[in-house]
Amino acid sequence: MLFHEAVARALADHGVDTVFGVLGDANLFMMDSFQRVAGGTYLSCSHEAGAVLAANGYARTSGGLGVATVTHGPALTNTLTALVESVKDRTPLLVVAGDTAVADRENLQNVPQRDVVLPTGAGFEQVRTPGTVAEDVAVAIGRAHVEQRPVVLNVPVEFQWEEAGYEKTAPRFSAPQAVAPDPAALDAAVGIIASARRPVVLAGRGAATPTARAALLRLAGRIGAPVATTLRGKDLFRGERFDLGICGTLSHEVALDTLLRSDCVIAFGAGLNKWTTAEGAVLERKQVVHVDTDRGALNRFAPADAGVVGDAATVADTFVEWLEEAGTRPTGFASDALAERLAAYAGTEFTDLGTDGTVDIRTALNRIEEAFPDDRNLVLDGGRFLFEAFTRLHCPEPGAYVHTVNFGSIGLGMGNAVGASFGAPGRPTLLVTGDGGFMLGGLAEFSTAVRHRVDLVVVVLNDAAYGAEHVQFRDRNMDPALSTFDWPDFGPVATALGGRGHTVRNLAELDAALGALGSRDRPVLIDIRIDPEKVSAPGH
Numbered sequence: 001m002l003f004h005e006a007v008a009r010a011l012a013d014h015g016v017d018t019v020f021g022v023l024g025d026a027n028l029f030m031m032d033s034f035q036r037v038a039g040g041t042y043l044s045c046s047h048e049a050g051a052v053l054a055a056n057g058y059a060r061t062s063g064g065l066g067v068a069t070v071t072h073g074p075a076l077t078n079t080l081t082a083l084v085e086s087v088k089d090r091t092p093l094l095v096v097a098g099d100t101a102v103a104d105r106e107n108l109q110n111v112p113q114r115d116v117v118l119p120t121g122a123g124f125e126q127v128r129t130p131g132t133v134a135e136d137v138a139v140a141i142g143r144a145h146v147e148q149r150p151v152v153l154n155v156p157v158e159f160q161w162e163e164a165g166y167e168k169t170a171p172r173f174s175a176p177q178a179v180a181p182d183p184a185a186l187d188a189a190v191g192i193i194a195s196a197r198r199p200v201v202l203a204g205r206g207a208a209t210p211t212a213r214a215a216l217l218r219l220a221g222r223i224g225a226p227v228a229t230t231l232r233g234k235d236l237f238r239g240e241r242f243d244l245g246i247c248g249t250l251s252h253e254v255a256l257d258t259l260l261r262s263d264c265v266i267a268f269g270a271g272l273n274k275w276t277t278a279e280g281a282v283l284e285r286k287q288v289v290h291v292d293t294d295r296g297a298l299n300r301f302a303p304a305d306a307g308v309v310g311d312a313a314t315v316a317d318t319f320v321e322w323l324e325e326a327g328t329r330p331t332g333f334a335s336d337a338l339a340e341r342l343a344a345y346a347g348t349e350f351t352d353l354g355t356d357g358t359v360d361i362r363t364a365l366n367r368i369e370e371a372f373p374d375d376r377n378l379v380l381d382g383g384r385f386l387f388e389a390f391t392r393l394h395c396p397e398p399g400a401y402v403h404t405v406n407f408g409s410i411g412l413g414m415g416n417a418v419g420a421s422f423g424a425p426g427r428p429t430l431l432v433t434g435d436g437g438f439m440l441g442g443l444a445e446f447s448t449a450v451r452h453r454v455d456l457v458v459v460v461l462n463d464a465a466y467g468a469e470h471v472q473f474r475d476r477n478m479d480p481a482l483s484t485f486d487w488p489d490f491g492p493v494a495t496a497l498g499g500r501g502h503t504v505r506n507l508a509e510l511d512a513a514l515g516a517l518g519s520r521d522r523p524v525l526i527d528i529r530i531d532p533e534k535v536s537a538p539g540h
Contacts, residue, residue, distance in 0.1 A: 003130045006164035007096070007155065008033035010137035012040055013168050016067050018422060019096075020045055020054040024071020026098020026157040031069060043422065043452055045415070046444035048075050052082035052095060052150070053404075053415025054445075059091050060402045060416070061377055061423030065144060069096040072157065073109025080120055081409060086150045087121035088406035093150040094141055095122075101158040113154055123151035130164040142172030179293065181310035181318065189266075189289045189306040190322045196264035196287065198333040199225040202247055204276075205232035206269020206292055207312035208398035213237070215316035216268060222320050224330035225266070226258055226338060230276045233269075234401050235394050242334040242342065248276040250390050254345045258338065262286060266319075268312040269293070272302040291315045347392075357505050358531040361385055361461055364510060365392040368430070368459060371514035377420045377427050380404060381413030381442070383434030384467035384535055393432065400427065410434065411441025414458070418445055421454045428455045435462040435487055443493070449523040450498035456523040460490050463532035470532050484532070494525035504528045 001009070007030045011019070018041045019034060021027065034040040045051040048070045055066030070076055076097050086093050100107040117124045125140040127133055140153040193199060201220040203212070208229075213236055220227050220242070227237045228244040228251075237243040244255035251259060259282050266289045270276060277283050283302055290297075290304035291312060298307035308315050354360040365388055378395040379402040380386060386405070395401045402420050404412040410433075417431040433442055438460050449456045463470075466483045473480035494501030499522050502513035513526045 001164055001166045003133060003159045003162045003164040004029035005033045005037050006130070006133045006166040007137065008038040008040070009166055010134050010169070011067065012038035014138065014141050014171060016065065016094075017041060018043065018058065019067045019069055020051040020058070020419060021069035022046075022048050022051050022071070022075060024075055024098060026071040026100070026155065026160075027069045027096065029160050030096065030155070045418070045448050048078035049082040049441065050415035050418070050445040050448060052079045052086065052093070053412055054419030054422075055093050055095070056082070056086045056089060056091050057379065057402050057416035057419030058423040059093055059419075060089075061400060061420040063399060064092075065141065066091060066093040066419065067096070068093070071098040072100050072113065073107075073111050076113055076116060076152075077111065080116070081407065082412070082415070083117070083120040083122045083150050083152075085404070085407045085409065085412055089403065090148040091150065092144045092148055094144050095150055095152045097152050097154055099154050099156050101156060103158070113152070117152045122149060123147060124154065125151055126154045127156065127159065130159050130162040133164050134166055134169040138169040138172045145173045176293075178311040178314045179309065181308050181315055185306065185308045186315070186318060186322065189291075189308050190319055190326070192264060192287045192289055192306050193223060193266060193319060194323060194326060194328045196223070197331055198262045199223050199264040199266060199331060200244070200259060200262045201225045201227045202229065202265055202267040202270050203227065203233045203236050203312070204230040204268065204270025205398060206294075208233045208236050208269070209313070212268065212312040212316070215313035219266070219316040219320050220334065222323055222330060223328075224332055224334045226334045228255065228259065229398075230270045231390060232403060233398050234390075235396070236398050238394060241339045244342070246391065248278045248282060250275075250387070251278070252345060252347070252391070254341050262333070264289070267291065268316065271297060271300065274301065277302055353531070353534045354507065355531070358529050358534070359504060359507060359510055361388055361530050361535055362392070363507065364461070364528050365389055367507075367510060367514060368432075369393050371517065372430050372457065373428055375427055376400065377402065377417075377424055377429040379413050379417040379420055379429060379431045381431065381433035381437040382408065382410035383437055383461070384471065385432070385434055385461045387536065389432050393430070400424065410437035413437060414442035414445040414449070417456055417458070418449050418452070418454055421449075421456055428457065430457050430459070432459045432461065434467060435460055435464060435485070435490070436466045438490065439487065446494065446499060446523065446525065447497050454523055455520075457517060457520070458494075458523065458525045460525065460527045461530050462487070462490065462527050463530040463535055465532040467532065467535060480532075490525060490527035494523075499523040499525055502526045
């Protein structure tokens with residue numbers, strides 16, 4: 001078996017059936033073999049960053065490993081921001097990167113690839129010889145799963161046509177297993193919970209599974225606690241009677257009032273960072289119980305009165321069991337009165353600020369939420385619209401939400417959206433982006449979405465400006481002209497790329513564009529014109 005065939009076979013033997021990439025002379029034969037010999041699907045992207053981001057989105061919605069491939073030199077350096085984003089997102093991801101021949105010192109694309117990769121926080125594995133390829137692939141994939149981060153597998157181009165004695169290698173990782181919590185830690189936590197009069201159960205991404213959800217709801221019911229989530233656990237409890245929604249800086253007024261009145265926060269798989277805790281206000285003068293599988297997560301951002309290392313579902317059910325044995329009674333914090341307040345809360349009323357030429361961003365998001373199917377993938381790019389989009393747009397479960405601002409960058413949404421669509425192909429994907437983010441990283445991969453017939457709707461909230469910079473100029477009474485742009489009309493651009501584009505300047509045009517979604521047969525882009533002077537931007 002030739003080396004390039006062995007790489008393809010090794011990927012397939014480890015369950016990889018989809019790879020996103022950009023071809024070059026160091027990876028084209030591997031991808032040809034991946035499709036032709038191993039029966040996999042290779043999905044070509046327009047830019048190497050887009051390929052890595054697509055693999056990230058795929059991993060997020062599929063719950064599995066994302067895989068991307070690039071060639072050497074500038075192809076690898078093009079992935080750096082995407083790699084950092086995936087590292088911060090803790091995404092299990094494999095990047096198969098070609099490398100220039102060792103003997104070809106003067107190759108224009110030669111660069112010390114290990115030195116390029118490691119500062120991003122990603123792992124690096126070298127294919128040592130053609131004969132070790134099966135083991136090298138297994139180790140790289142195992143590291144990606146165990147370390148929950150991208151790992152770059154470096155593949156020398158000169159190996160491609162050499163013989164490789166391939167033998168299937170067993171996986172180098174085990175499935176996650178529930179760890180028995182320390183009894184003393186459990187005892188301390190249960191003591192705090194039993195004495196609480198106004199407890200709240202908080203779930204983060206680490207508890208965003210159906211099993212954990214059910215266990216946390218059992219605990220909340222047992223102690224009479226309302227439930228809330230971090231942003232990354234978004235919509236886990238949506239529809240529950242005592243769901244407070246997102247905890248922290250994004251909390252609505254009823255939720256924030258409830259959180260501030262609580263006397264105990266029981267957090268599962270949640271980081272408790274400054275956004276979740278509203279700069280610490282949510283935890284002030286409260287007892288904190290923190291549960292996480294990662295010992296390093298406990299006390300990282302906020303001190304806990306009791307920390308328990310363990311699986312969220314296992315620990316929550318143990319709490320319930322011990323509370324039952326102790327005969328504790330439920331509190332009345334999750335009361336009928338609270339349920340009525342939550343049910344009556346319909347969002348902060350606002351005066352629509354739209355004109356004949358622009359749409360109010362809040363009204364636009366509300367109508368998009370109503371018009372788009374509930375069973376969706378939701379991808380949000382970076383921009384000052386985010387603070388409204390986080391709370392006005394929803395998804396069926398946290399695994400359908402793809403967060404793209406772990407590194408604080410704009411322009412990472414489109415690649416993620418393409419990958420998310422393939423990770424959960426039964427759901428349409430909604431991407432909301434700003435005009436700056438779309439031009440920075442979205443335009444090229446919209447073409448990718450068209451080529452691969454992705455069921456994707458892109459909403460561009462277009463204020464013709466870099467919003468955060470516009471705000472800073474205005475806050476200092478300076479001319480914001482440097483932050484504004486005369487972009488092309490994105491609707492016709494989308495149509496020219498093979499999609500279907502709509503330009504929206506008022507509510508009638510918005511309703512018409514949304515009404516046409518039911519007959520979509522290709523990616524759709526809706527360019528919604530927004531007044532940059534009428535967009536709120538908390539945090540800037």
